[in-house]
Amino acid sequence: MLESGELTVPDLVAGYISRIEQDNPDINAFTQWHKEESLERAHHIQRKIENGSAGPLAGVVLGVKEVFCQKGFPATCASKMLASYEAVYDATVVERLLAGDAIIIGRLNMDEFAMGSSNENSMYGPVRNPRNTSRVPGGSSGGSAAAVAAGMCHASLGSDTGGSVRQPASFCGVVGLKPSYGRVSRHGLIAYASSFDSVGAFGSTVHDASVILKAIAGRDDMDATSSTEPVPDYPALLDEVRPDITIGIPKEYFGDGLDPVIRDRVMLVAEKMEAKGAKLVDIRLPNLKYAIAAYYVLATAEASSNLARFDGIRYGHRADMKAVRARLKAEEAELTADGAADLSGLDTPMIRLYKQSRTEGFGPEVKRRIMLGTYVLSAGYYEAYYGKAQRIRRLIKQDFEQAFSKVDVIISPTAPTTAFELGSKVNDPLQMYLNDIYTISANLAGICGISIPAGDHSSDGMPIGVQFMANAFREPELLNAARLAEMVCGESADASSP
């Protein structure tokens, strides 16, 4: 439509802006949107389309999670710690999207520092699920999923450290792609757990997600862990979908705790793919049950280290120094009044400034993870927790290697339930963590995964997500399987029961 001139890029942007202005107060997906800049850029890109010089993403309108740096705009991580922080450079992924002539229309809400599975840990307040605003959108990229589901942008960027792209995609009924570790540069992605963090894409279709992946993937000298593996033309590979694939069904992903309606739906999708020519094979991933425990040891350890940089000195929130000094004086007076001459336990003003700044800047979940990470790394506990978890991480990776020697992709549910009610899990952090059971192992193993919508739940009406996983750098196989599943889900007359 853009090529024929029926619709112009400024029309498109204006349409999204009015949708945001109308619906964002209820959904709270966008933290801010850039009306003037986006419209101005839309005119510029329209001219490029007309004179034939437009890039591959011309006409694509995106939202970007608050975890990414975009020069000249706030990058808050939805934290009071970074409430007044403004990025001084572009994340590599942002730079690549803009170089392809995409329009970044605004910034998206998230769980603070990407820690959460419900998008309730945000200084901007919770994001609400567009399908039912009393339910969560999932997290931590809840804003990114909700914005696409609510039609506020074509596609969006999120980050996935333990499922933070795939789980909200599942809850909101959109496609969420987590590429292999190292497939996409992390430069300019504010770090949570660096050995797990992956940049991911949300879209309405598998094709949309593949277009974004092609634009952002590839080696970047600013991220030493980014891979030199060549980047295939992912969208072009989808022109011809291969049905003759081998799909692994891991017994462990269909056990206790899984909603039976979701289990049946995932199996139905697998059977429909079998009818198209796919081969279904039973596989075992025996160490799945240790994945959550291993992940929360390793990820909180990395978080406690990464978040040590927030000290209130070079950037971020700094506590009021006068109040800090007054408090220290009072503590000193208290100690000397007791007759104790030993003031060695008293913080220096500098140390107390760090502590006070961090305490005021971080929310409860971030503090909890910093504390857990500090604990598992501390003297005497290191080997029992951190060392142990690293060894189990290897076992989990080996399970997948063995599985992928027999199958092209693995099918499973994305989450054990559909989107839950706001507030229903906030007081029980462990229950919240257990929600990541099916997504977390892909991050432990560094492989790729995707969640695609497979109709709605028969009793609560909320979207159900099906997850596919493929070996590291096997995004072509992953996208092929996801596209095939998307086709079989779309073939049924009633979309709610594929």
Add this chain to the structure above:
Amino acid sequence: MSVTIDDVKYMANLARLQLSEDEAASLVRDMNDILGYMELLEQVDTSDIPPLEHVSDTGAGFRPDKAHPPLDHEEALKNAPDADSDYFRVPRVID
């Protein structure tokens, strides 16, 4: 193994956090819950399994040692809570 209020206060100092009594008490509860769940890991015999440090085995690789323009002063200091034209300003360290 169970976490006490003193453990929490000790960890808070290492993590440079200043917890209120309420926060410390609720962290005792949460950390015991979560660390208790992590005891699951003890079921696995990992004596012959080396720790996994990097998921990719390709190594970091080399790149040319080429200088790029750094952030200028103004940009680098732009987000500082307190700065003059050249430096970050911090509280006096030595009285």
